[in-house]
Amino acid sequence: MLNIDSIENGIVIDHITAGRGMRVYELLELQKLDTCVAIIRNARSSKFGKKDIIKIEGLTDIDLDVLGFIDDHATVCVIRDGELIEKKQPKLPKKLVNIVSCKNPRCITSVEDVDQVFTLCDGERHRYRCQYCEQVLEEAR
Missing domain, CATH: 3.30.70.140 (Aspartate carbamoyltransferase regulatory subunit, N-terminal domain)
Incomplete structure (x- = not known):
């Protein structure tokens, strides 16, 4: 061991x-x-x-x-x-700010210098959605 x-x-x-x-x-x-x-x-x-x-x-x-x-x-x-x-004991956060990036190339975050903000849309499946373009974060875990 x-x-x-x-x-x-x-x-x-x-x-x-x-x-x-x-x-x-x-x-x-x-x-x-x-x-x-x-x-x-x-x-x-x-x-x-x-x-x-x-x-x-x-x-x-x-x-x-x-x-x-x-x-x-x-x-x-x-x-x-x-x-x-x-x-x-950490809890599933309701909002993520500048932790992960939106993968949508048409999202405003890909061309403007703004915060990457995601909100929890499905707590049971741990899914987050981009605040600007509504893209669902695929790599949540």
């Missing part, structure tokens, strides 16, 4: 659906951090079978809307001095 050290101060994003860890890493822009980030893919989980985990040393806050968009079943654990001080 692979052993990854625990962190003293930072965040552990746990229970990420297996295979979505890299998407979380990309949309949270964790590559821009100058701290230690560990991505564990396909870890064994008694509850889900497999899961992804991301450990971020030194970071104490993340965008829960981004995480909720990708995987609203994930858990965010805030660690201080080696102790769990807070556990957060």
Whole structure:
């Protein structure tokens, strides 16, 4: 079994659906951090079978809307001095602003410098719609 050290101060994003860890890493822009980030893919989980985990040393806050968009079943654990001080559960956001881009080439967002805004149109199927052109976001997860 692979052993990854625990962190003293930072965040552990746990229970990420297996295979979505890299998407979380990309949309949270964790590559821009100058701290230690560990991505564990396909870890064994008694509850889900497999899961992804991301450990971020030194970071104490993340965008829960981004995480909720990708995987609203994930858990965010805030660690201080080696102790769990807070556990957060992201929720599916009602609105996404500048998280993903509209793929419609005729959308105003492809020619104008405006915010990319999507609103939740189907919470059960996790579907979002562009605020400007009504295009349904196909890659919601």
